[in-house]
Amino acid sequence: MAPFHLAHLSDPHLSPLPRPRLMELAGKRVFGYLNWRRNRHRFHRRDVLDALIADIKAREPDHIAITGDIVNLALEAEFAPARAWLDNIGPPEQVTIIPGNHDRYVRATARRFATAFAPFLRPDQADAPEGFPSLRRRGPVALISLSSAIPTAPLMATGRVGAAQLAALEPMLENLRDEEAFRILLIHHPLRSTAAHKRLSDAAALCALIRRHGVELILHGHDHRHATSWIETGHGRIPVVGVPSASAIAHGRIPAAAYNLFAIDRAASGWRCDHSVHGFCDGPQIRTLAEQRLTWWRPRFQLQRLASARPQGPWTWGRWSHSPCRLATRAAPNRASAPTRTPMRKLQKPERRRRTGAFSGRGIDSARSRSIMRRATYWVTASTIICTSWDSASTTRPELVSWRKR
Numbered sequence: 001m002a003p004f005h006l007a008h009l010s011d012p013h014l015s016p017l018p019r020p021r022l023m024e025l026a027g028k029r030v031f032g033y034l035n036w037r038r039n040r041h042r043f044h045r046r047d048v049l050d051a052l053i054a055d056i057k058a059r060e061p062d063h064i065a066i067t068g069d070i071v072n073l074a075l076e077a078e079f080a081p082a083r084a085w086l087d088n089i090g091p092p093e094q095v096t097i098i099p100g101n102h103d104r105y106v107r108a109t110a111r112r113f114a115t116a117f118a119p120f121l122r123p124d125q126a127d128a129p130e131g132f133p134s135l136r137r138r139g140p141v142a143l144i145s146l147s148s149a150i151p152t153a154p155l156m157a158t159g160r161v162g163a164a165q166l167a168a169l170e171p172m173l174e175n176l177r178d179e180e181a182f183r184i185l186l187i188h189h190p191l192r193s194t195a196a197h198k199r200l201s202d203a204a205a206l207c208a209l210i211r212r213h214g215v216e217l218i219l220h221g222h223d224h225r226h227a228t229s230w231i232e233t234g235h236g237r238i239p240v241v242g243v244p245s246a247s248a249i250a251h252g253r254i255p256a257a258a259y260n261l262f263a264i265d266r267a268a269s270g271w272r273c274d275h276s277v278h279g280f281c282d283g284p285q286i287r288t289l290a291e292q293r294l295t296w297w298r299p300r301f302q303l304q305r306l307a308s309a310r311p312q313g314p315w316t317w318g319r320w321s322h323s324p325c326r327l328a329t330r331a332a333p334n335r336a337s338a339p340t341r342t343p344m345r346k347l348q349k350p351e352r353r354r355r356t357g358a359f360s361g362r363g364i365d366s367a368r369s370r371s372i373m374r375r376a377t378y379w380v381t382a383s384t385i386i387c388t389s390w391d392s393a394s395t396t397r398p399e400l401v402s403w404r405k406r
């Protein structure tokens with residue numbers, strides 16, 4: 001039987017952004033609009049996105065998953081062009097989308113995503129409750145969609161799954177495990193984030209639920225970066241894979257646009273999944289950036305690195321990429337032949353693994369403590385500067401000197 005091919009892209013941030021009405025800019029949108037006009041419109045380009053979509057279509061995947069941030073400010077005028085763009089990618093039966101924080105940017109249009117893109121969200125079962133989590137079965141794959149998108153305060157991009165979704169997710173995962181489906185969880189926010197203003201606030205509860213019931217693969221966007229991390233469970237490790245924005249040119253630490261392709265197949269001992277990353281690197285051509293094989297053994301799975309792209313010298317296409325490829329692939333979970341010393345050291349020290357949380361790399365707890373330490377350092381430094389300047393001012397300004405003398 002032929003493998004099931006799933007393409008995963010995220011954060012297209014469709015451009016051009018329609019001109020908002022003055023009333024629409026009231027509140028949070030004014031910050032987003034200024035940011036778009038100053039910076040983001042230069043980094044999210046429609047020609048890049050179109051090239052990426054053409055490449056995906058040429059590969060004829062069985063299904064395409066888009067993990068949010070389709071629009072930018074959730075303006076009313078953004079939804080019709082976005083629907084036309086989605087219709088052009090493929091029929092709703094072959095395309096699954098979930099909302100990102102930009103799709104539910106403000107309360108006023110928080111429900112527009114669900115109405116404008118309803119066919120792409122609709123679960124298989126006609127009598128299934130509306131909203132999330134929703135389930136779509138395609139071949140051996142079960143696509144489980146979660147929504148972490150909530151309207152937030154200005155300059156915040158946090159997400160939350162919420163108790164209702166978690167409660168509904170539990171029996172869904174349990175049933176799918178009995179059916180032996182390849183369970184893929186789609187969520188916009190990554191489950192681990194070092195940035196407090198962008199994190200998933202109830203990631204710990206979601207991770208605990210996943211550890212109890214398991215999934216085979218988790219796909220996310222939001223960070224606009226290549227990322228592979230792992231959730232440790234009693235039955236092995238679950239890969240958590242992120243992807244850059246589908247419309248980005250490389251800027252700063254943000255890599256150029258890319259997408260993931262997964263070829264999923266049943267193996268004698270469980271599942272086999274060939275994961276490849278395709279995107280822009282050091283030129284205007286889309287090429288394969290990395291390949292790896294994920295093999296699920298009952299109950300454990302292992303990973304075998306096949307190949308990875310290496311930067312070809314300094315950049316030559318400044319318009320597309322001004323730095324070598326940055327493809328961050330975490331260490332393999334293969335206990336038999338761990339490729340680097342770091343994961344092996346962690347495996348040999350279970351107490352360290354407990355302290356750093358669920359992930360094979362730096363855990364949520366350590367990330368949070370680092371963030372607290374950074375803030376504490378900032379406030380101590382700022383306080384020192386203020387006290388020092390006040391002290392020097394109080395001794396040199398004549399009126400204060402005279403006040404002291406009195």
Ligand SMILES: [Fe+2]
Nearest residue numbers: 011069100222
């Ligand atoms: Fe985004």
